[in-house]
Amino acid sequence: MTTTEIINPENLVYIKPKVLNDNPMHYCPGCSHGVVHKLIAEVIEEMDYQEKTIGIAPVGCAVFAYKYLDIDWQQAAHGRAPALATATKRLLPDRLVFTYQGDGDLAAIGTAETLHACNRGENIAIIFINNGIYGMTGGQMAPTTLVGMKSSTSPNGRTVPLNGNPLDITKLLAQLDGTCYVTRQSVHNVANVRKAKKAIRKAFENSMLGKGTSIVEVVSTCNSGWKLSPADSNIWMVENMFPAYPLGDLKDL
């Protein structure tokens, strides 16, 4: 089969979603962000919501999420995405409003905004990338960094007396009356990518049905920050992150 034959429409088995543009991503090879971006783009396209979606980008590696998905975007200050999303959704109730946040943004500096948006039951979806590290600033300790895990600000490994406990914020958010769907997913293999996509779709649908706040945590790798190869990062995540942050639905009303 020649190249020309391969690109014939009848041979097409997969196409990049139109919502995902052609800008080269700045993410490190092996990083989970690219996969999650693609899933969001697919869901927006399948729901036919490109014209009705407003994304709120965080501070952190995903600050440039707005470069890759062809929708309207607001770029929030560090941790404040749920506040922007709250106002946007209340002023434009028929729009799909979602935030995309990392663990530092959502579970450290933005804890108050996250918790109160969820507790008010804002009809927004929160996509939460948890890789247990601050990627953008060079691998510092995050609220979700595991005990014993090394980072540039816990070079000998996180200890509870010095650094406190890892924060399972998703478990906390599931306790709140305002949340309707709280789930933990990953995108390290095909089966989980498919499950994560379904979860994102459900979260977006919930927002439009006015059911309350939906949170999709994606336990993710940061091979640059973890100082591991992409393949080893996946193994390390399965062996270390999943026991602390087990996959599955924490709440589904």
Next chain:
Amino acid sequence: MSNSKKLDKEEVRLMKGNEAIAHAAIRCGCDGYFGYPITPQSEIMETLMEQEPWNTTGMVVLQAESETSSINMVYGAACCGKKSMTSSSSPGVSLMQEGISYIACAELPCVIVNVMRGGPGLGTIQPSQADYYQSVKGGGHGDYKLITLAPASVQEMADHTVLAFELAFKYCTPALILADGVIGQMMEKVILPPFQPRLTEDEIRKNTPWATLGKPANRKPNIITSLSLEAEEMEAINLRLQAKYREIEKNEVMFEEFSCEDAEYLVVAFGTSARVCQKAVEMARSEGIKAGLLRPITLFPFPTIALSNYADKVKGMLTVEMNAGQMVDDVRLAVNGRVPVEFYGRMGGIVPAPDEVLEALKTKIVKNN
């Protein structure tokens, strides 16, 4: 029935300055208010919640979990091209500075009200003007300015709410109403502004084509950000902001003069201090001292040219503020050493009395001439 009909027309009403802001916001078609309680301005949100404008104009009112969150809700609303506002008092406005810097850089319109109280720290709930520097010199990080209005009456609290939105949208920049605990709490007669309908989504798409309302098929995504990793790009943004501030300085200066025509001595004061100084100027005149009052209504842009012109006419100036002497710096810059500029002020929530001001005028300015 006849009462409620009358409210739609021009009618003199008696209310607090804080209440006037709330009523004016509803009437001028504000889309969203986001706030957090703090004395001495809590009546703004209390009045809005009591009025329930979501049932009449459709305005959203939300009590946030903090001032940090309030200003970021305003940021989100402003991204959507909506007329949005928040209000607070000094410590709360300090918490908002990060968000204000983002909004200024992203070039978005919004209104912020600061009903100042005495600081620093938690300070006091009594009135103060000690946030002058924070308001007109930037406040948060980076080079930016806020259009800053200084109301001196309950009527101006209402009028400036309307004006602040107009200026914020004209220049796509945050506008600040810098009041103090006296103006917020005192009751005076006020004529509320006429009702204006909220903008429709079609009007917003036309007036503010950058708004994030969802991307139609025929345009590129609207992306609102204050981030530029390239220094050249960031300098270009800074140059654009500075050009805008120069334009605002050229077009929007507002001030009021009282007994200035033949004045030999000029008192300069804003807000509540100006009310006190007006009385002090009357007292000085009755003693034969030719004093006048210049009251800046806009603190940024500052009436630099007007003050510079007075430097050629008067023998000296006295700046009176409820702080340790902040605006006096800008008066001195305008005068540039041509006449003496002295300062009198009280701090920590104390409002100076007219006779104190008169005494200061005599001892600091008149006696030395």
